[in-house]
Structures are given as C-alpha cells and as structure tokens.
Amino acid sequence: MQHFDxxxxxxRGEIAVRVIRTLRRLGIRSVAVHSDADAGALHVAEADTAVRIGPRSAAESYLSIERIxxxxxxxxxxxxxxxxGFLSENSTFARACAExxxxxxxPPAEAIEAMGDKIRAKQTVRAEGVPLVPGSSDGGMSDDEVRKAAIDAGFPVLLKxxxxxxxxxxxxxEDESTLDEQIASARREARAAFGDDTLLVERFVTNPRHIEVQVLADTHGNVVxxxxxxxxxxxxxQKIIEEAPSALLDQATRDRIGTAAAxxxxxCGYVGAGTVEFIVSADxxxxxxxxxxxxxxxxxxPVTELAASIAGSSGIDLVEWQVKVASGQPLPFEQKDISLVGHAVxxxxxxxxxxxxxxPTGGTVLLAHEPAGEGVRVDSGIQQGSEISSDYDPMLAKVIGSGATRQDALRKLDSALGDTAILGVATNITFLRTLLAHPDVRQGTLxxxxxxxxxxxxxxxxxxxxxxxxxxxxxxxxxxxxAGPRIDPWDVPGGWRLGEPAWNTWRFAGGDGEVTVRVCGRARDAEVVVDTPAGxxxxxxxxxxxxGGTLTVTHQGQSRSYRHARVDGTTWLAAGGRAWALTEHRLLVDQSSASGRxxxxxxxxxxxxxxxxxAEPGQEVRTGQRLFVVEAMKMEHTVTAPVDGVITEVKVRVGQALKFDQTMAVIKDSVESEAC
Structure with missing residues (x-):
C-alpha cells in the first residue's frame, strides 16, 4: 500500500471544495489548481496550497494535462x-499520471476507454449478461447507416x-421527418463537446425512469x-433533482439491478467509485x-452517502474510499454488509x-447564505465575491435534504432551498421549489x-x-x-421639514414596469404608498x-425577513428561495412600435x-427563421428572426464570442408604416 501525504x-467549484475537505479530515495536504478566472475562488481558499495553471480558457488550464x-x-x-468533468474520464490523462x-x-485507463465509448461499453457488458436497449451500437456509422438504424429500431429513437x-x-x-436535421445537429454538438461525432441509436423507452447504481471496486478484485x-x-x-433510493423499485428488482451494475x-476491470446507469420503464x-x-x-x-449504510454505520464518504482504494487498501466489507437506510434528495x-x-446567467455573488440544520447538507463552490462567468459549468452548489422517509427528505430539502440566498446572480432556486411541489414528484410517479x-x-x-x-x-x-443613541434630527433623511412631514420617493424597475414607492417618516414607524402600473x-x-445582515420589514401588519445587498443602484432581496433585483430610477423603454412589432x-x-x-445582408427572412446557433455551456441555442423583413446588417461572425444582449443583426420590417 502507498501512503499519500x-x-x-x-x-474547480463545489467538487474541488468537497474533495479538499475530505482530504483535510484524512490529514492529507491538498493542492488546488486554478485558472486566471478562479484566482479568488472558494476551492483556492480552502486548499493548503494553490497553483496557477493558465488563463481562463479551460483548454489552456483545467484541460491541460501538461500543466496539471x-x-x-x-x-x-x-x-x-x-x-x-474536465479530465476525470480522460484515459490519456490517467496514463500520463502513471508515466x-x-x-x-x-479507474485504470483501460476501464475508462472500455466504458467511455458507449458502443464498446455495450459490447463489454453484454458478456456479463447485462440487458441492453434495442438499437444499433455499431461503430463508425455513416449518416445513411444511422438513418437506417433509427428506422429499423422504430420511432421514437435516441441519437447518442x-x-x-x-x-x-x-x-x-419522434419521426422520420426531422431525422436528417437531428443527425447533423447531434454530430455537430458531439464534435464540439468531445471531438468525436460518432453516433449510436437506441429505441426510446416510453415512460422512462433513469436509475443509476453506485459501485465501488478495489485493486484486489472486490466489487460492491x-x-x-x-x-x-x-x-x-441534464439532471436536476436526484434521490436515493428510488421509489419505483421493489427489493427484488433492487437486488437484480445492483448485481447487474457490479x-x-x-x-472492464473497474477500480474506484463509479456509476452504472440504467433506463427502467415506469410501466x-x-x-x-x-x-x-x-x-x-x-x-x-451525496444522496448515496446519506442513504446507504455499511455494517450499520452511517456517514459514508465516497471520496475517502476513492483515496483508500487508490492507495491499495482492500474494501473491508462485503455486499451483505451494505444496506439502504432513510432517504436523501x-x-x-x-x-x-x-x-x-x-x-446561463453571471455576475458577482454579492451574498451567499447557506441553510443549515439536521438533515441538511450543502456542497457549494461559491462565496461572497465569487465571479460567475460563462467560461465553465453554471452549477453553483448542491442542496441535499435527508430523513427517515422520502417525505421527510423532500420537506427538509424544500425548507433548505427556501433558506438559500444567492444575490447578485440569477439562479434556478424558485424553479427547484416549484418542481419539488409538483404532485407527481411528491407522489414519486415521475x-x-x-x-x-x-x-x-x-x-x-x-x-x-x-x-x-x-x-x-x-x-x-x-x-x-x-446609528447610535444620540441622533441629530437634521441628519435623519426622513423628509422632516418645518410645519409638516414630507415624503421620500423611490422609483424601481423590477420586471413589472416602473413602480414608485413613497415613504413618510422613519424606518421604525413610517407610512408608505405604492404606485404600480396596476394602480x-x-x-x-x-x-x-x-x-445581523437580515432585513425584517413589517407592512400592513405582516412581517417578512429578507437577505439583502445593494450595488450600483440595484437592491437585491431574497426570501423563501426567491430573489429580486430592483433597480432604482431605471426607466423601462418599450422597444416595440405601436403595432406591437x-x-x-x-x-x-x-x-x-x-x-x-x-444571416446575410440583403437576405429576406420570415418570423421564426433560424439565423444563428449560439453555444453556451456546451449547449446549442437557436436565434431566430423576430419579424418578417430584409436583413440590412450583420454584426457578428462564426466563432465570435458574444455578450448578453449584443446586437447580432438588424432586420428592416417588411410592413410599411402608414402615413399620418
């Protein structure tokens, strides 16, 4: 066995922070690496030492084997x-480390290669009797061969x-009418993301459930x-919410699918922690x-760490077992020692x-408040001052709830999300809480x-x-x-004047049009009037x-507490998992003509x-016609024509980096305005 000091x-991000904290607990010195974009990142601050590995481009930093x-x-x-992510499933990197x-x-480079190629992976597991989805996994299929395989498998099909x-x-x-276009798009995105546009075809399973199994293997041939x-x-x-165990499986199926995963x-001679993914029909x-x-x-x-038990003990740390297995230690337990206790989401x-x-959004994190308490865990990669850009994956943190039952875990997660506040950057927290409240999610019929x-x-x-x-x-x-007990009344901006009280007026824009709030008095006892577009x-x-950084406001007899921050005339407020950015004295401009175009x-x-x-200058276009395809976070987004008309100017080119709301082209509306 080898000892790591x-x-x-x-x-980077939350996974780097999570790994570093386990290393600290094990008494192992941690080294963080960072690009120029991450010099002030949380994982850099958490590590014992940190090394710059290049500019903000991932290709020149986190993906550079030589620099790492x-x-x-x-x-x-x-x-x-x-x-x-990054080099975690790169067999070349695994071999370079060994050299x-x-x-x-x-795992060994050979295992990464065997499982990293989906076609080879299916050929490898077939020998173990693991069931496969009908379709074609032949390597090097041409577009025509992919087309034929899709038709033979029967629609709907997945191109992967x-x-x-x-x-x-x-x-x-869904059907043959869009097949050629989808093949071209899938190849283009796969080539951009992986440098390889090889596709395979699978029949799409109706009412599918995505079930994955955590495995752990050592260098001595033990697998659980x-x-x-x-x-x-x-x-x-892309996964949004995950839980362990699944509400779908009975114990017999759980045992069979676990055995298939092992x-x-x-x-493939696997070593370390890995995941085998299955598709299961809800029907x-x-x-x-x-x-x-x-x-x-x-x-x-984390949901496996919280839901699984080894020999009756709780608190499994998979990163710890990764480190121990890599050092040559054998697993000191067998399959019979492992059970599922409780639930985690x-x-x-x-x-x-x-x-x-x-x-994707971005900006500077003005405030990051994390929930705490029994049955609540947060794996986060951000802190106040973190800069969130489009250079890397947009995941900021993971919030986990755990309890004795599924309903306990769901309740704790929802409450934890309600107590999570990230200001300065728009997030998906409100969406997550709405999804958790969906009746099918609550019932487990998803x-x-x-x-x-x-x-x-x-x-x-x-x-x-x-x-x-x-x-x-x-x-x-x-x-x-x-602040303080002695206050000069002339210093109080409460609108006071000789003879009568006066009003302070603030105007805000926050998505509902311009809203004016008039306040008379001091913060401890004021009168307010709100003027909105509705009245x-x-x-x-x-x-x-x-x-202590919490703003508590009582209005019309109801009290509510907010996390808050303010910068550049914008007030950020968060409560119950929702966040608002209200900009003062920002006049909203109607960008449409009188006809609504x-x-x-x-x-x-x-x-x-x-x-x-x-898009080309002089080109006639119709509303909804595709003009550009923009890639962000390795995902494609189509930009279409907003009106019928003629393109008068194209301001961008293929390969160009774009800012939010940057003008790409200008179209002259084909509908002539009527004379006055």
Whole structure:
C-alpha cells in the first residue's frame, strides 16, 4: 500500500471544495489548481496550497494535462483526484499520471476507454449478461447507416454520441421527418463537446425512469454496489433533482439491478467509485436496460452517502474510499454488509434563468447564505465575491435534504432551498421549489419527460408583490439612518421639514414596469404608498430593522425577513428561495412600435459563441427563421428572426464570442408604416 501525504485536486467549484475537505479530515495536504478566472475562488481558499495553471480558457488550464502534472511535480503531490468533468474520464490523462509516477485516483485507463465509448461499453457488458436497449451500437456509422438504424429500431429513437454523456449531442427523434436535421445537429454538438461525432441509436423507452447504481471496486478484485439513485427529473437530459433510493423499485428488482451494475464494473476491470446507469420503464419497473457507465464520481453522490449504510454505520464518504482504494487498501466489507437506510434528495443550484429558457446567467455573488440544520447538507463552490462567468459549468452548489422517509427528505430539502440566498446572480432556486411541489414528484410517479411536459407551468413568472418594493424602499431608508443613541434630527433623511412631514420617493424597475414607492417618516414607524402600473395603493404603515445582515420589514401588519445587498443602484432581496433585483430610477423603454412589432434588432439571449451564422445582408427572412446557433455551456441555442423583413446588417461572425444582449443583426420590417 502507498501512503499519500499530498493530493492535487484537478478540478474547480463545489467538487474541488468537497474533495479538499475530505482530504483535510484524512490529514492529507491538498493542492488546488486554478485558472486566471478562479484566482479568488472558494476551492483556492480552502486548499493548503494553490497553483496557477493558465488563463481562463479551460483548454489552456483545467484541460491541460501538461500543466496539471507540472503543478503536481512542483508541489510534491503523490496523487491526483480528478473530480468530475474536465479530465476525470480522460484515459490519456490517467496514463500520463502513471508515466509521471503520480497515482490517478480513479479507474485504470483501460476501464475508462472500455466504458467511455458507449458502443464498446455495450459490447463489454453484454458478456456479463447485462440487458441492453434495442438499437444499433455499431461503430463508425455513416449518416445513411444511422438513418437506417433509427428506422429499423422504430420511432421514437435516441441519437447518442459515443464519446460522452451529460446530454451533449443527444437528440430525441419522434419521426422520420426531422431525422436528417437531428443527425447533423447531434454530430455537430458531439464534435464540439468531445471531438468525436460518432453516433449510436437506441429505441426510446416510453415512460422512462433513469436509475443509476453506485459501485465501488478495489485493486484486489472486490466489487460492491451501494444501492440505486433515481435521476429521472431532467431537462434536455441534464439532471436536476436526484434521490436515493428510488421509489419505483421493489427489493427484488433492487437486488437484480445492483448485481447487474457490479457485473458491468467487473467486466472492464473497474477500480474506484463509479456509476452504472440504467433506463427502467415506469410501466414495467422490473425491466431495466444498461445505458452507460460513468467512470468517475457523480454530481449526485451525496444522496448515496446519506442513504446507504455499511455494517450499520452511517456517514459514508465516497471520496475517502476513492483515496483508500487508490492507495491499495482492500474494501473491508462485503455486499451483505451494505444496506439502504432513510432517504436523501438533492437539488442542483445553477446560475441560470428558467423564465428565459434556462439561459446561463453571471455576475458577482454579492451574498451567499447557506441553510443549515439536521438533515441538511450543502456542497457549494461559491462565496461572497465569487465571479460567475460563462467560461465553465453554471452549477453553483448542491442542496441535499435527508430523513427517515422520502417525505421527510423532500420537506427538509424544500425548507433548505427556501433558506438559500444567492444575490447578485440569477439562479434556478424558485424553479427547484416549484418542481419539488409538483404532485407527481411528491407522489414519486415521475419520469424523464415530466419536466418538459410541464415546463410552462414550472417556469411561469411570478409577479413582484408590493411588499417587495416596500422592502427595497425601507432598506434604503433604514440603511441611511445614523446609528447610535444620540441622533441629530437634521441628519435623519426622513423628509422632516418645518410645519409638516414630507415624503421620500423611490422609483424601481423590477420586471413589472416602473413602480414608485413613497415613504413618510422613519424606518421604525413610517407610512408608505405604492404606485404600480396596476394602480396606487392606499397609505399603510411600515417599519424595518436590520439585524445581523437580515432585513425584517413589517407592512400592513405582516412581517417578512429578507437577505439583502445593494450595488450600483440595484437592491437585491431574497426570501423563501426567491430573489429580486430592483433597480432604482431605471426607466423601462418599450422597444416595440405601436403595432406591437419588434424593432428588428436580433440580439444574443446569452453570453456565448456563434457556431452557425445563416444571416446575410440583403437576405429576406420570415418570423421564426433560424439565423444563428449560439453555444453556451456546451449547449446549442437557436436565434431566430423576430419579424418578417430584409436583413440590412450583420454584426457578428462564426466563432465570435458574444455578450448578453449584443446586437447580432438588424432586420428592416417588411410592413410599411402608414402615413399620418
């Protein structure tokens, strides 16, 4: 066995922080690596030492094998933990570590290659009797061969990239009419994400549930599974909420699917922690099919750590077992020693705006408040001052609730999300709470299509109540009042004047149009009137106080506490998992003409990079016609023409980096205005 006294973590964000904290508990010195974009990141602060590995581009930093191994050499690290993403499933990196005399805390390169290629993976596990979905996994299929395989399998079918996962390059094709277009799009996205556009075809299982099994294997031939996770709540094949165990499986099926997962791990000589993914029909829960194996730690591993028990003990740490296995220690337990106790549910908190098609957001984190308490866990990669950009994955944190039953876990997770506040960056927390409240989610009758079916309901915008605008005004009032027992009345900005009280007026824009709040008096005893586009409210009493960073506002007899921050004229408030950004004295401009048509500007809906540009000056276009394809976070987004007309100007080109709301092209409306 080998002893590690220094381990380099070749990753960033919440997973790097999570690994570093386990290393600290084990008494192992941790080394963080960072790009220029992450010099002030939380994982850098958490580590014992940190090494710069390049500019903000991932290709020149976190994906640079040479720079990571140079950092390991310079810091004396005997092992590298790859986390997930980046180089975690890169067999070239695993081999390079071995050649450099550094232990790769993960499976052998041969296992990564066997399971990393979906076609080869299916051929490998078939020998172990693991059931496979009908379809074609032949390598190197041409477009015509992919087309024929899809038709033979029967629609609907899934087109999947052979070289990777995470939903990148995956397409659901309902019928033959869109097949050619979907094949081209899938190949393009797979090539961009993985450098390999090889596709395979699978029949799409109706009412599918995504069930995955955690496995753990040592270098002595021992393999165990630690139960399953339900990962069916997805959007565009990206997981949103995960739980352990699944409410679908009975014990007999749980045993069979666990045995199949262990068999898949044995088939490729697996070592370390890994995940075998299956698709299960909700209509036939005793029937399951192998999808793929992830040769790394999964984002959702905390729910297994909280729900599984080894020999009656709780608190499994999978990172600890990764380190021990990599050092050569055998697993000191067998399958019979492992059981599932309790329940755990995890929600992924992303920097994205669900009300705008889940477009990635960014900015500076002005405040990050994490929930705490029994049955609540947070794995986070952010802190106040963190800069969130489009350079990397938009996941900020994971919030996990656990309890004796599924309902206990769901309740604790919802409460924890309600107490989570991230200000300065728009997040998906409100969407997560809405999804958790969905009747099918509460009952456990979910499937992978639930989110897409009810997306409009789940992402509906909620108006901003008068209370929030009052809170923004009262925050400004209470923050401006001098502290201390002795107050000069001339220093109090309460509108006081000789002869009569006066009113302070604040105007805010927060998504509902311009709202004016008039306040008369001091923060401890004020009168407020709210003037919204819907009308003017009557005068009401209000008071506010600041206590340890919490703003508590009482309005019309109802009290509410907010986390708050203010920068550049914008007040950020958060309560109950929702967050609002209210900008003072910002006049909203109507960008439409009197006829309700757009002004013809085609703007970028997100920061990203242009993959496809089909717009040319002088071109006639119709409303909804595709003009550009923009890539952000390795996902493609189509930008269409907002009006019928003629393109008068194209301001961007393929490969160009875009800012949010940047003008890409201008269209002259084909409808002539009538003379006065």
């Amino acid at each position: 220094t381990v380099l973590v070749a990753n 191994l140079d950092a390991a050499r310079r810091t004396g690290a005997q092992a590298v933990h790859p986390g997930y 450099a005399g550094v232990v790769f805390i993960g 990239p052979s070289a990777g996962g995470g939903g990148k390059g995956m397409r659901l094709v 599974h630690l139960g399953e996770r339900e990962c069916s709540l997805q959007r565009r094949h 068999g898949a791990a044995k088939s 036939k829960p005793d029937e399951f099919f192998f999808m793929e194996m992830n040769t790394r730690l999964q984002v959702e591993h 995890e929600a992924r908190v992303y920097a994205e705006d669900p009300t705008r098609g889940f477009l 499937d992978t299509g639930l989110v897409e079916r009810d997306l409009e309901q789940l992402t509906a915008e909620h108006g901003i109540s008068d209370d929030v605008y009052v809170a923004a005004a009262m925050e400004r009032l209470v923050a401006s009042e001098p 003017v409210s009557g005068s009401a009493s209000a008071s506010a106080r600041l206590d 757009s002004d013809g500007s085609v703007t970028s809906p997100m920061p990203g990079t242009i993959l496809v540009a089909e």
